[in-house]
Amino acid sequence: MAGLLATKSVIADVPELAAQALRLELDLTPKPGLVDRANNGSHQDMDHALFLKSIAAITPWFTVFAGAGKAHARKPASEQLRLLRPMGIACEQAMFTATEGVNTHKGGIFSLGLLCFAAGRLQGQGRMVSADALCQQVSEICCGLVARELSDRPQAITAGEKQFRQYGLTGARGEAEQGFITVRRAVLPFWHQEHGERRLHNALLRLMAANRDSNLVSRGGIEGLHYVQDYAARLLVSGWDSDALREMDDALMARRLSPGGSADLLAVAWVLAGL
């Protein structure tokens, strides 16, 4: 863990940062409700070893996404998701093969895949790959995604569609269409004020406090989302130590709550902060 934290500064390659981010997120411990080095969080079907298999299966795709973004850099942003989606689905299939059908990183593939694709697109356009430029590209590529896939549906079938209809939640799609606004507003302004693992723990708590995580709603209803948001906000105000994080871990496990979306956004924050 310490070695990975130290090497970040010499690597500015987005697919490499994305691969690093998945491993750092997994190994951060304790992580309330989530799989880490100490326990499986609120999951019966996942553990640390399974996440390692998932990471090994999906990381080779990050350079594929970046290559595709570069190859199609001269085409309009509005055409890009149609070009990227089949590769994203193929990457999801590689994950499901590695995990024997368990959804470990579906959201992570979506968010990090878009960042890798956008990085290739910027390179293909001869532009600098900065955090702001990446987020702007992702937003342009995903323009209209929420309307097309959530709000304009005749009836709510998937969890995401039901959550949108009931609570106006837009999940991973909304985050991407808004250029990862939660990461940019809740995490990045504080990132360089802190260091090491404490920086990562604070970033995850800030994400849990701000992120409208569809996983929490799927498992615990809107009350489950508010429970986690309020708990994380309290720790950020009152201060926390490892014991407090372990207590929060116990509380979320007792309620079967898992903030998987915030775990994915922590990986997104690592990539954006590394540029």
Ligand SMILES: CC(C)(COP(=O)(O)OP(=O)(O)OC[C@H]1O[C@@H](n2cnc3c(N)ncnc32)[C@H](O[C@H]2O[C@H](COP(=O)(O)OP(=O)(O)OP(=O)(O)O)[C@@H](O)[C@H]2O)[C@@H]1O)[C@@H](O)C(=O)NCCC(=O)NCCS
């Ligand atoms: C657009 C897709 C993301 C469509 O997927 P879906 O309709 O499911 O969209 P969401 O409901 O928005 O959530 C999908 C996953 O995204 C993560 N997530 C949730 N909320 C947010 C948020 N506010 N911001 C960012 N990301 C968010 C979360 O993923 C993580 O959690 C999953 C593991 O947790 P778990 O509780 O186990 O999840 P389940 O197994 O589903 O529940 P149980 O049965 O166990 O109770 C894991 O996926 C983590 O990554 C949400 O789950 C996208 O998938 C799509 O369309 N893909 C096609 C390919 C593509 O277009 N790719 C483009 C780029 S390559």
Ligand SMILES: Nc1ncnc2[nH]cnc12
């Ligand atoms: N460490 C983790 N535990 C559970 N779900 C996750 N989704 C992404 N990372 C996760």
